[in-house]
Amino acid sequence: MKSYQVVDFGKPLELREYKNPEPKGKEILVKISACGVCHSDLHLADGYFDLGDGNRITLADRGTKLPFTPGHEITGTVVALGEEAKNIEIGDSGIVFPWIGCGSCEACVEGNETLCEAPKYLGARLDGGYSDHIIVPDGRYLVSYGDMDPATAAPYACSGLTAFSALKKIPLASANDWIVIIGAGGVGINGILLSSTVHEAKVLVIDNDPEKREKALEAGANKAFSPDDKDAIRDVVGIGAKAAIDFVGRPETTDFGLSLVKKGGIVIVVGLYGGSLKLSLPLVPMRSITLKGSYVGELRELKELVEIIKQGNTKLIPVKKQALETANEAMLDLRAGKVNGRIVLVPN
Numbered sequence: 001m002k003s004y005q006v007v008d009f010g011k012p013l014e015l016r017e018y019k020n021p022e023p024k025g026k027e028i029l030v031k032i033s034a035c036g037v038c039h040s041d042l043h044l045a046d047g048y049f050d051l052g053d054g055n056r057i058t059l060a061d062r063g064t065k066l067p068f069t070p071g072h073e074i075t076g077t078v079v080a081l082g083e084e085a086k087n088i089e090i091g092d093s094g095i096v097f098p099w100i101g102c103g104s105c106e107a108c109v110e111g112n113e114t115l116c117e118a119p120k121y122l123g124a125r126l127d128g129g130y131s132d133h134i135i136v137p138d139g140r141y142l143v144s145y146g147d148m149d150p151a152t153a154a155p156y157a158c159s160g161l162t163a164f165s166a167l168k169k170i171p172l173a174s175a176n177d178w179i180v181i182i183g184a185g186g187v188g189i190n191g192i193l194l195s196s197t198v199h200e201a202k203v204l205v206i207d208n209d210p211e212k213r214e215k216a217l218e219a220g221a222n223k224a225f226s227p228d229d230k231d232a233i234r235d236v237v238g239i240g241a242k243a244a245i246d247f248v249g250r251p252e253t254t255d256f257g258l259s260l261v262k263k264g265g266i267v268i269v270v271g272l273y274g275g276s277l278k279l280s281l282p283l284v285p286m287r288s289i290t291l292k293g294s295y296v297g298e299l300r301e302l303k304e305l306v307e308i309i310k311q312g313n314t315k316l317i318p319v320k321k322q323a324l325e326t327a328n329e330a331m332l333d334l335r336a337g338k339v340n341g342r343i344v345l346v347p348n
């Protein structure tokens with residue numbers, strides 16, 4: 001098994017070769033067909049998240065042991081089964097759901113594994129998909145994608161699911177409502193593509209890159225503005241938007257989102273760019289606004305999303321296939337903001 005691993009935080013990934021692991025208990029061994037390169041892989045490789053005001057969460061503090069293999073947007077085919085693996089067969093293919101919890105706490109039992117306090121996320125806590133094989137803790141985490149291309153299916157495990165789950169956290173928005181999407185990068189574009197699968201609302205996109213605004217309109221946004229066009233944005237949303245989703249996660253972007261929702265509105269923070277927000281507290285009760293976080297999504301949401309995608313009425317996430325060996329270059333390109341759509345690593 002060839003894996004590209006973080007051996008030292010802040011350093012390039014290194015190629016390591018291991019014997020293929022043997023699945024035990026309910027585990028399955030999956031031969032990887034494709035693995036998307038996600039922004040959070042950069043944070044994992046750096047070893048920290050910026051909390052603002054000079055504070056950081058480090059992965060070392062959170063118990064991440066080196067070396068480990070990043071990558072959580074994985075598709076593949078089952079090649080070996082643990083002795084207790086059920087309802088799964090060798091040869092089954094699917095998207096690997098990576099946001100796995102401990103399996104026994106109340107959140108996990110209720111199917112809210114992203115709320116588990118002892119997560120076992122693939123590509124973060126357990127070895128991920130920058131590899132040609134991966135151990136998955138249970139066959140139930142393999143979600144069949146029908147006859148889709150495995151590279152096209154892979155980004156739905158994070159990029160697609162993250163956007164979908166954020167949209168699902170907004171109370172049903174009608175055709176007269178506006179949903180503001182801040183940031184038209186990979187996940188933001190998915191938010192635009194998937195918005196109509198959840199809501200009837202119109203979509204207004206804010207991004208300072210004209211090329212990304214162009215892409216946003218192509219993806220189906222009704223309007224796209226630079227954050228400098230404050231008056232024009234205000235004219236469009238009138239008394240305010242029903243909701244805003246901040247796919248960037250900077251103090252300025254969340255603050256802007258809060259200023260654009262109407263009374264009773266909700267701002268969902270998804271992006272992990274970093275920083276800390278100064279919030280005028282009286283306005284929270286006076287305007288009855290909600291500020292809510294959304295982290296990736298749940299297994300049931302991934303299943304629902306894949307069913308929607310399989311119907312074929314939704315524009316797919318654009319992907320660019322590259323050899324697994326280009327993992328470091330892919331991460332550099334992503335860091336430099338040079339990637340439109342999703343880079344997907346394909347083992348040979």
Ligand SMILES: [Zn+2]
Pocket residue numbers: 038039040041072158159
């Ligand atoms: Zn991700």
Ligand SMILES: [Zn+2]
Pocket residue numbers: 101102103104105106107108116117118
């Ligand atoms: Zn749990």
